[in-house]
Amino acid sequence: AFGVRLRFVEEPEPRGTAGALKYAEELLEDRFLMLNGDVLTDLDVSAQIAQHERTGAIGTLGLVPVTDPSAYGLVLTKKDGEVTGFLEKPGSDKLVGIDEYLISAGIYVLEKSVLDRIAPDENVSIETQVWPGLVGESLYGYTSRGTYWMDIGTPDRYLQGTGDILLGNVKTAVGERLDASHQFLAPGAVAEGASVSGAVIAEEGVQIAAGARVVGPTVLGKGVTVAAGAVVERSVILDGSSIGAGSTVADAILSPNVTVGPRTSVQGQSVLGEGVVIGADCKLDRGIKVFPGTELGDGAVRF
Template sequence: MNALLLAGGLGTRLRPLTESLPKPMALVGNSPWLERLVIHLREQNIREIVMAVKHYSEVIQDYFGTGEKWGVTIQYAAESSPLGTAGAIKNAEPLLHDTFLVINADIVHDIDLQSLLSYHKRHGGAVTIGLTEVDDPTSYGVVEQDGDGRIVRFVEKPAREEAPSCRINAGIYVMDKKALQHIPSNREVSIERETFPLLIEKQLGVYGKVVDGYWMDMGTKERYRQIHWDLLNRVYTLPLPGEQRGNGIWIGSSCSIPSSVLLIPPVLIGDRVNIGERAIIGPFSVIGDDCIIGRNVRCAETIMWHRCLTHNEVVLNNCIFGYDLEIGSEHILHEAVMSRMEVLQS
């Protein structure tokens, strides 16, 4: 058993954070999500990994290399042109085992993958689709299943009264390699619109199983924020780095935080962070490693990646800042999203 991580998407809706970064490399709790996903796979005894890469593929390959640092083996299947979900799987075919796991690498989750694998072995079909249940199915492709769990059709963005269920594709699959013979090579192929309906038509056995545990697509800024609020609230119980001090405050190593600083939980502060006198940080703030925050800064509901510099008297509310940003004194920012550029000088 090996796992294919689909990490080649453009991440358009997360721009500018993804203008020079693959979306799965966005930080979640101060670490790249893709790194946390690799660790999650290793903890579930899946140690052979293939990464389908395209957008800034060198960032991923340079960071992970062979995977030895994480106790796994990583190979890469690079796309020269966009291939879609099914096309990316077909492109990786030479590297895949007879049965393999597929995960959209921009899905943040804490799923028991072994139960999905066991279910796949029991039913004997070609594909198992991990499903998640949503309150409002009208914006998704919804599945209809028979009593045995076999998927009989997909209904795209149904009216609420016409939806056969509230179950949608969670972006996690178990597949037998024989299913790949039904995917054409060297062109873009949608797995939901083309491949799965074809496999259903050919009665090769496409089953669905609701997966338990946290699940969130981080494809938009709003969802990216929500993942962090869930993380800080411990709705999503991914381990947080640093030492927990009091209820809802995590602080990394070698930080300088004067006694006049007010930390309003929940707050996560990375390593080697310097905060100026009388700053107020929180609630719901994530500060990356090596950040410098000036005097009298007010920072709430804000995610700040590594090495940011915020000068004195700045007010930040509901912002997301990528790496290496500098914000001049006395600026007030609300819902700003910026990345990898020097901005707003005094």
Template sequence: MLVGGQGTRLRPLTLGVPKPLLPTAGVPFLAHQLARARAFGVRRVVFATSYRAEMFRPTFGDGEAFGLSLTYVYEEEPLGTGGAIRNAARALTCGPDAPVLVLNGDILSGHDIGEQVRRHVAARAAVTLHLTEVDDPSRFGCVPTDADGRVTAFLEKTPNPVTNRINAGCYVFTRSVIDTIPEGRVVSVERETFPGLIEAGALVLGYATRSYWLDVGTPEAFVQGSRDLVLGRLASPALPAPPGELIVLPGAEVSPEAKVGGGSVVGAGAKVEAGAAVTGSVLGDGCLIAAGATVTDSVVGRGARIAEGVVLRDAVIGDDAEVGPGNELIRGVRVWPGVVLPERAVRFSSDA
């Protein structure tokens, strides 16, 4: 599992916590991936770590809570997707012909992992890629296939894409193929490994689905992913409560006179006072949403304080930050951890 990225697009959320550990629908993001992998028969997982690697083991331990065996491999310097896979391979114990499932640590997906593995084995492919269809493939590199599902190219972003299918970040490698990735240097599977295999005539297979899929690499997508999990739009065995309008974690206080819903999460020890309205948002542990505040499609970090009458919409408030009365923060504004905004300092914000 590739969990070494720095998550720069998610800052300030990732300044102190790696992206795969961000609280998502009440649990660390990776908990959802681990639980789904376990449901499809995975029993052993190798974490390819780099950024804040020391935080993973205390969170997941040996994996017993998930019915898994977890191993942690560290990269001293970021090695790219291919380099990370090659580096983590030293912890693999399977034979050269065995399938190895590789997951990007920032993807939510509802596709059938078991079927992807079965197709890979049946076709004796070198690699089998999960492909998903998107409305605007020009924002991604696209992955065309022939009538038999064989990947014919990896194309960079273009205003005129030849297909709406893109790389969805879940791969099944034949173990021996991983050993052909150069060791000890930066390698991109998208720009080097997969195109090289195609050019050499190896079978790179595409497994295309229209199931739920989301890259949670931006604050907007992160909020959407948490919201979709809470609402049950994507089933997750790791959800800490039945899906519904909201999840309230232990020790949280939500006033009966507050309105909280739309797939929101209220973190442990957080408080939402009377007259506040919270919709589709992630409230961190120990934060305060004061009376009359409105929070919509936003993230409020651990210990942050949102004063009376504040309006947040599509905003990210860092840990322990304070937003004084009368502020209106909208359209992607981000407040760094520990920052204090005095009363009526900001009435609105342009995209940031």
């Protein structure tokens, strides 16, 4: 659908960030990109590649500055970008003399020779075992200032990142679809008497019934239905899901084809897996996670 040929390999057991890369070695070209999958950013990767080629680096780490480095590992560089060392979640005593706190953005341009440093069939961390061994051997950092960057590996940050996309705080192709009110509402999505406010995407086939209310930032995937009297706020509801009459979904993530029964509440960064069915008069809150295919009857959960 996107004109992309996708090939993948599956580790026989967890092998760490570098061990997994080594396992995919036969699919990699002489120069390649390695990207963390839980990062949202508009960093200019083309500029990072250009610097990599200009310096003749064996690896170039995408870097972004932060104001509070306590939760991250810092990357130390010379003025020309060459990496000189790493500090893992440093205390204040280790920060003396450091003018700018740079952390890895999870975007790497690498030469295939890096794989020679990774033992096969072992669990190896590229961050703690490979990068330090490349210091002094043409390992560089590409620093992108004024760039949006967020680790979206938790439900709250995933929802925050979604909101930032809809509000235009990060540059994406999705943002180009939105009107001046930060909305994309497919024709026929909003019934007369329904209320939609804030930054909202309602894709093709969405049906928001009269008396329902949708408050952004919210994404409703293709074919989502929101019944009369239901309220959806600050949530992501993916394709084919349905929200029953009088129910509330707030600050939650619903995978495709989820069914939420009438008068049920799903809130507090709860996450429902694909095909989950929640009966009437249930309450899910405080980050509860429901695995794909689970079915819960009427009133079965009050959490």
